[in-house]
Amino acid sequence: MLTNFDLVELTELRRSLHRRPEISGEEVETAKFIVAELQKLNPSKIISGLGGHGVAAIFDSGVVGPTVLFRAELDALPIHEISDAAWRSEIDGKGHLCGHDGHMTMLLALGRVISRSPLKRGRVVLMFQPAEEDGSGARAVVSDPRFAEISPDWAFAIHNEPGRPLGYVSTRSGLINCASQGLKISLSGKTAHAAEPEAGISPAMAVSELIPALTALGPGGDLDDAFRLVTVTHVNIGEATFGIAPSEATIFATLRTAYDDAMAGVVAEARSLAINAADAHGLKVAFEVFDEFAASINDAEATDIAISAMNAIGVANGADGLPMRASEDFGVFGWNAKAAMLCRGPGEDYPALHNPDYDFPDDLIPIGAAIFERIARDLLG
Known part of the structure; x- marks a missing residue:
């Protein structure tokens, strides 16, 4: 059980983390901070540098049993925080605006x-994962050879989700978060004087054709098994000048599908559109992939365990607002473990995630810890 003194200390720890945000792939000091705090708890083992800057603390009962992993994220966002709080970000242009x-x-x-009341069997792993915001962290963690030491049987995570009452948890079996991929399309031709555009090869017409064509690949709509959404998020053509007809253009598009196996088809169609447009206008085309997220699919048994745990300790829950179009890389942990993501509310009128005025409510700390503890006790005693 957490004491009032614990809650005061934990609140200050959270605010210390908030002051010093580090974005995906740069979580060096955050990881050091976490390791220092974990060492005070005397876990059986701490693994650092996992999949980049990831940290895992293993609490081993010494008795044969399952391994239960609980995940949190280390990274912040490249967004300037707007806040009057005394613990607002001290790093300009970066902020913990997603609640990590x-x-x-x-x-x-x-x-x-757990350090005060050890488990009766099995192991608990506290997994502090890097680079969630760009979708690379979970894949890097599970691909790290040392992850074999963890090899969880169960995996759970809680993400705060505005729009729900404070402390209310949404979850369900099946799809929680969509698969997504960021596709950068680069078109290149030949510059010319703006007075003689016919002497060059401009990507302008190809871009004007591709924007509606890409969007038509994924019109959105109901989030069912056939859901596809393509969002053009950024377009750039040529230089900001009046004297040069452009030769270069880039298009950023985010592709979303309900499940991983549908993503390959959308990607192939998007690339085909770009290749055909480039060929039609005498351009070269290249592709780069960013922010690749697997779909997050809740295992039915893991979901039932989480719901039973919440019911046992009086945490209101349901399936409100699920599934979601937004992506989350926790789904990777479900590839080899029975996994469940829980979406917990900070308040119905709370600022949205990734907004410059978002700040994690400290009142959610003991609620989240209590849910995790009950899951661990139910599985491990």
């Missing part, structure tokens, strides 16, 4: 409880 500071603190809270 709070998620880390919930795991530290869980570690305190």
Whole structure:
């Protein structure tokens, strides 16, 4: 059980993390901070540098049993925070505006409880994952050879999701978060004087054709098994000048599908459109992939365990607002474990995630830790 003193300390820990945000792939100091706090809890083992800057603390009962992993994220966002809070970001242009500071603190809270009341069997792993925001972190963690030491049987995570009452949790079996991929299309031709555009090869017409064609590939609509959404998020043509007809253009498009196996088809169609447009206008085309997220699919048994745990401790829950179009790389942990993501509300009128005025509510720290602890006790005693 967490004491009032714990809650005061944990709140200050969360705010310390909030002050010093680090974006995906740069979580060096955040990882050091987490390791220092974990060492106070005397886990059986700490693995650092996992999949980049990831940290895993293993609490081993010494008795044969399943391994239960609880995940939090280390990274912040490249967004300038707008806040009057005393603990606002001290790093210009970066902020913990998705609540990952709070998620880390919930795991530290869980570690305190387990260190005082050890498990009866099996192991608990507190997984502090890097680079969630760009979709690379979970894949890097599970691909790290040292992840074989963890090899969880179960995996759980909580993400705060505005629009729900404070403390209310949405979850369900099946699809929670869509698969997505960022596709950068680069077109190149030949510049010319603006007075003689016919002497060059401009990508302008190809871009004007591709924007509606890409959008038509994924019109959105109901989030069923056939869901596809293509969003053109950025377009750039030539230089900001009046004297040069352009030769270069880039298009950024985010592709979304309900499930991983549908993504390959959308990607192939998008690339084909770009190749055909380039050929028609005498252009060269190249592609780059960014922010690749697997779909997050909740295992039915893991979901039932989480729901039973929440019911046992009086946490209101349901399936409101699910599934979601937004992506989350936690789904990777479900490839080899029974996994469940829980979406917990900070308040119905709370600022949206990734907004410059978002701040994790400290009142959610003990609620999240209590849910995780009950899941661990139900599975491991």
